[in-house]
Amino acid sequence: MEAGSLHLVAETGREVCGYGRLTPGGGSAQISQMVVAATWRRRGIGSALLAVLTETAAQQADHLRLSAQLDAVPFYRRFGFVAVGEPHLSDRLRIPVQDMELNATPCRPTSART
Numbered sequence: 359m360e361a362g363s364l365h366l367v368a369e370t371g372r373e374v375c376g377y378g379r380l381t382p383g384g385g386s387a388q389i390s391q392m393v394v395a396a397t398w399r400r401r402g403i404g405s406a407l408l409a410v411l412t413e414t415a416a417q418q419a420d421h422l423r424l425s426a427q428l429d430a431v432p433f434y435r436r437f438g439f440v441a442v443g444e445p446h447l448s449d450r451l452r453i454p455v456q457d458m459e460l461n462a463t464p465c466r467p468t469s470a471r472t
Contacts (some may be wrong), residue, residue, distance in 0.1 A: 366379070376395065379391040382415075387423070388422070424459075437461045
């Protein structure tokens with residue numbers, strides 16, 4: 359685990375259904391991991407995790423970044439994240455991602471649809 363990072367785990371019963379990690383750095387912060395198990399998606403778990411991560415980031419930083427898998431870009435847009443640059447392969451996993459950023463103010467989705 360990274361020192362200074364916030365690790366959130368969403369559980370239901372004994373099953374881990376989601377995880378998010380916020381890593382601070384200077385005047386900015388990064389959501390360095392976020393995942394919801396496929397069987398638990400579209401139930402508000404990702405939205406709840408992201409709400410806590412953005413609220414925490416707003417207390418620690420002026421700027422919030424993440425690299426979203428391309429199919430998750432619409433989800434993050436609902437929360438006000440904007441694309442930065444062009445999609446590219448992630449350094450670690452070598453999957454297509456889109457860098458995104460947000461002024462670190464707590465946010466809520468703009469629409470329930472996606």
